[in-house]
Amino acid sequence: MAPSGRRTQxxxxxxxxxxxxxxxxxxxxxxxxxxxxxxLVRRPDWRLVTRAVAYRRVEWAIxxxxxxxxxxxxxxxxxxxxxAREGVIPYLFRIFLACLATGYVPAxxxxxxxxxxxxxxxxxYSGPRNYRPISxxxxxxxxxxxxxxxxxxxxxxxxxxxxxNQHAYQAGKSVETALPQLFVRVEKALDxxxxxxxxxxxxKGAFNNAFYDTICNSLVRHGSEYTIVRWIRATLAGRVxxxxxxxxxxxxxxxxxxxxxxxxxxxxxxxxxxxxxxxxTGGGVFIQGYADxxxxxxxxxxxxxxxxxxxxxLLTVETWCxxxxxxxxxxxxxxxxxxxxxxxxxxxxxxxxGVKLSLLGSVKYLGVILDSRLAWTEHVEVKVRKADNLLWAxxxxxxxxxxxxxxxxx
Numbered sequence: 001m002a003p004s005g006r007r008t009q010x011x012x013x014x015x016x017x018x019x020x021x022x023x024x025x026x027x028x029x030x031x032x033x034x035x036x037x038x039x040l041v042r043r044p045d046w047r048l049v050t051r052a053v054a055y056r057r058v059e060w061a062i063x064x065x066x067x068x069x070x071x072x073x074x075x076x077x078x079x080x081x082x083x084a085r086e087g088v089i090p091y092l093f094r095i096f097l098a099c100l101a102t103g104y105v106p107a108x109x110x111x112x113x114x115x116x117x118x119x120x121x122x123x124x125y126s127g128p129r130n131y132r133p134i135s136x137x138x139x140x141x142x143x144x145x146x147x148x149x150x151x152x153x154x155x156x157x158x159x160x161x162x163x164x165n166q167h168a169y170q171a172g173k174s175v176e177t178a179l180p181q182l183f184v185r186v187e188k189a190l191d192x193x194x195x196x197x198x199x200x201x202x203x204k205g206a207f208n209n210a211f212y213d214t215i216c217n218s219l220v221r222h223g224s225e226y227t228i229v230r231w232i233r234a235t236l237a238g239r240v241x242x243x244x245x246x247x248x249x250x251x252x253x254x255x256x257x258x259x260x261x262x263x264x265x266x267x268x269x270x271x272x273x274x275x276x277x278x279x280x281t282g283g284g285v286f287i288q289g290y291a292d293x294x295x296x297x298x299x300x301x302x303x304x305x306x307x308x309x310x311x312x313x314l315l316t317v318e319t320w321c322x323x324x325x326x327x328x329x330x331x332x333x334x335x336x337x338x339x340x341x342x343x344x345x346x347x348x349x350x351x352x353x354g355v356k357l358s359l360l361g362s363v364k365y366l367g368v369i370l371d372s373r374l375a376w377t378e379h380v381e382v383k384v385r386k387a388d389n390l391l392w393a394x395x396x397x398x399x400x401x402x403x404x405x406x407x408x409x410x
Contacts, residue, residue, distance in 0.1 A: 007126075015243045015250040018116055021128035022208055023241060023252055044101040045227040052151040052228075053100060053144075058093045059085065061143035061150075072138040073113045073242060081139065096144050103230035109141040110235070112259055114243045133208070135241065135259030145235070145263035148228060152267065156223040162270055163277040168291040169266040175366045178290050182297065182365075185286055186338050189299045193340060197306045199296040199350075199357070200334035200365050201317065203273075204327045206292035207265055208257035210272050212236055214324045215258065218271040232264065256325075266291065276320045285313040290366055303339075304346030311350040318353060330355035334363030336370060 008014040067079035081088055099105060116131040124130065162170065167178035182198075189196040212233055219229045239254040258265040273289055280287040286297040294317075298309035321327055330352040337344060337359055349356050363370050 011245045011248040012250060015245050015248065018128045018131065018133075019114070019241065019243055019250060019252045022116075022131075022133045023254055023257065024209065044098075045225075046097070046101050048225055048227045049097055049100040051155075053093070053096050053147055055089070055093050057147055057150070058089055058096060058143060061146040062089070062092075064146055065139065065142065069139075070115075070136050072136045072141075073111045074108060074138050074140070076139050078139050081143075092140070092143070096147070099144060100148070100227070100231050103227065103234050105141070105231070105234045105238075107238075109138045110239045112137050112239055112241045114241045116243070133241075133260060135261040137259060137262055141235070142263050148232065149264055149267055152219075152222075152224060152228065156219075156225075156228075160222040162222075163274050163281070163289065165277060165281075165287060166270055166274060166289045168289070169270055175290065178288060179366060179368060182286075182288060182295060185297060185299065190338065190340055192301075194299055194301050195303050195306050195337060195339040195341065195344065195347075196297060196299045197303075197310050198334075198336045198338065198363075198370075199310055199314065200336075200363050201294040201296070201328050202332055203292040203294070204329050206273075206326065207260045207269055209326055210258060210269065211256050211325050214272055215268050218268075218275060221275070222271055232268070235262075235264070272324065275324075276317065279316055279320060280313055283312065283316070284309050287313075293366060295365060302346060303337075303341075303344040304348065307346075307348045307350060314350055314352045328353070330357065333357060334360055334365070336360055336363050338370075 008017055062078065062081050062085065065078035067082060068077055071077050081092075113136040115134045115136060117134055118125050119130055119132055122130045165181070167173040167175070167181075186196045186198075215236070216229050216233055219232065236254075236258055239259070240251050241254055241259075242249055242251045258268050269291060270289075273292070273294070276294070277287050277289050280296070284298065286295075286299070288295045288297075296310060296313045296317075298306045298313070300306045300309070317328065333352055335349070335357040337347070349358060351357070
């Protein structure tokens with residue numbers, strides 16, 4: 001169903017609506033897009049790429065994928081490369097070196113098959129926003145992405161690491177490290193008779209809306225070499241996504257964003273949002289990121305001070321969003337006050353993108369439901385995913401009266 005309320009009349013119209021909703025500012029096309037003109041001027045950098053691409057590393061990259069993961073448009077499964085390793089890896093090794101050195105990505109590798117997956121927990125699936133686009137790229141491209149991802153983590157991020165409060169897509173960090181870090185601060189505030197005001201943001205279409213310049217600038221800030229930045233931009237620019245429904249296909253030439261489902265996309269988004277985390281650090285507001293889920297927490301004895309800190313943080317988020325071309329939906333922004341005070345004298349509701357935020361009774365963050373009326377009393381009840389065993393053990397060890405109820409996961 002379109003935003004106007006009109007239902008689509010054909011498979012082609014349905015596909016166009018899904019594609020243009022999740023990939024805005026892109027045009028329907030039947031041709032493979034050509035690489036940007038700037039990418040055609042290539043100066044090979046063999047010195048750097050030999051550090052990133054080695055024969056054994058290519059073997060490792062190909063073996064790192066499950067044998068029968070969903071293929072891209074070319075239909076190549078990882079198992080095909082893994083079973084024919086002795087025959088194909090010598091050729092792939094030279095192709096990977098040449099692509100990375102020259103900053104070129106073959107047109108077929110830039111053709112992406114998109115599958116729309118229904119989001120969990122939705123009341124209806126009649127709208128395009130009720131689906132999540134998953135990009136299935138070629139498994140001839142994914143090993144190169146794996147090699148570049150490893151190189152960035154081992155080289156560039158070793159000297160200019162990500163913000164310590166970014167918990168997504170990093171070794172040793174997960175939901176099970178993010179939630180305790182947040183809960184400890186809230187519990188401490190309650191013990192000190194203070195007010196903890198939390199804001200929970202979800203960046204709208206984060207992966208699909210980041211500009212190429214924003215992504216490349218974030219790579220440069222973290223010390224990535226020009227050759228790597230050039231190649232990453234080549235993988236993003238000139239992409240064509242193809243969706244199929246009942247035998248009918250529609251292609252879309254993409255002008256921004258990084259594909260969900262790509263090996264590099266999670267790291268690229270973490271690099272982009274790292275700038276926001278850095279801006280908010282040291283301003284009196286605790287900031288925490290988990291991919292595109294951002295949490296702001298202000299703690300203090302006086303509710304008006306806490307509100308002022310949150311308002312400053314939200315203005316900073318607005319400024320950053322305007323600079324990088326991203327947006328956060330204020331209607332989906334959660335505001336929860338955790339306190340043992342009966343009245344919040346002097347408290348005022350902050351504004352975000354011109355909308356006054358109202359206090360909510362509960363908010364869901366990283367799979368955990370925080371209830372302001374139950375969660376911050378002597379008897380605490382929250383829902384925790386069954387898989388979060390470490391978090392469960394942590395809560396029980398706190399001795400703060402937490403009662404955990406596992407949420408059924410199918």
